Amino acid sequence: MIRKLSLLSALPLIASLYGSTALAGEPVKVVASFTVLADVVAQVGGDHVEVSSLVGPNGDPHEFEPSPSDAKALKAAKVTFISGEGLEGWMERLISASGYEGKPVVVSDGITLRSMEEDGETVTDPHVWNSPVNVKVWVDNIAAALAKADPDDAADFAANAKAYKDKLDTLDAYAHEKFDAVPEASRKILTSHDAFGYLGREYGVTFLSPLGLSTETEASAADVAQLIEQIKTEHVKTYFLENSNDPRLVEQIAGATGAQSGGELYVESLSEKDGPAPTYEQMFRYNVDQLSAAMAKSS
Incomplete structure (x- = not known):
């Protein structure tokens, strides 16, 4: 009798084939949960990071289904970033299945969140990035996490973060004008x-x-x-x-x-x-x- 395995149950076997140790001088391997976050991480990390996004372009982060290649990318990552607040409900299962030993950085920590009533329950709105004011908090959290993972390049991360926050201020002013x-x-x-x-x-x-x-x-x-x-x-x-x-x-x-x-x-x-x-x-x-x-x- 042939036993069929679910995708997540098969991920540990696939992930075990890959290590997570980066060579000195190489860009830090970073995984972000979805494309919006991946782009912001890339802006802060610059040439010192190699960023991959689990959810691809035009993808829905709510209904995402992980694949074996996602397990491979997560297993190899030195730092993993998520937005948090319930957006990535699949991440805990993927971490467990892939064998990733790190703890994801929740970039939305520190943002003043909004909540609403849904089906009789109070739920938090995870879509914080649709305000550039909130993304400035993302940037600070990303820069701090990258500096911890790669202290030698901390000054560059700080400079990139400052430059990108200036761009976010410009976006905020642009939206107000419109x-x-x-x-x-x-x-x-x-x-x-x-x-x-x-x-x-x-x-x-x-x-x-x-x-x-x-x-x-x-x-x-x-x-x-x-x-x-x-x-x-x-x-x-x-x-x-x-x-x-x-x-x-x-x-x-x-x-x-x-x-x-x-x-x-x-x-x-x-x-x-x-x-x-x-x-x-x-x-x-x-x-x-x-x-x-x-x-x-x-x-």
Whole structure:
């Protein structure tokens, strides 16, 4: 009788073939949970790090399924970064299965988090990166962890971190310029799931969505009906799809409300290199441009 093994149960055997010791002078092997975080780590680490992302471009970090190659990358990493706050629900299983002996660095530690009620429970919003103010906290945590792993290059990590935080300040100012020009009553957008709460908090934008904080949740018929009524009452005129999520539900709601498509946003994942959002900076600017243009048009 042939016994079939699940992917995660097979990972320890695969991972055991690979070591995690880096040679002196080589870049530090680093793993990040998803592309947005991987890009920020690369900005801070510079030439001193070799960064790989477990979730690829246009991937959904909520519903990610690890592969043997992910176990290999994790096993070989000297430092692993996650955003935390429930985003990477699969990471603990992957660590256990791969034999990785380190402890992931939670880069969102220190951020003032937002929470909401979902199915009678209070849950934390993990989508902190949709505010560049929060990403500055990421940068400090990343620089500290890299300096600990590679003390010889700590000064470079600190310099890179400072330079990148200046860019994040520029992004913050850019977003304020764009959104502040739109009347507050017109700053309302329909999206697939509740992933823009931190952007909304920072810039006074209201986001409505049929799904909660995770794409793994399901909207009930009553929830959808209530949202449709709210969209009509508040005169929300534009909806956006998300690059990593199923568009069908939000399209259905848009059809029932008369909301018009504003295009696609990059919420939890960067695009491919030849797409409009291959870095965090480009992703944030792209989203701000798309959102502010749609709001200005409907105001």
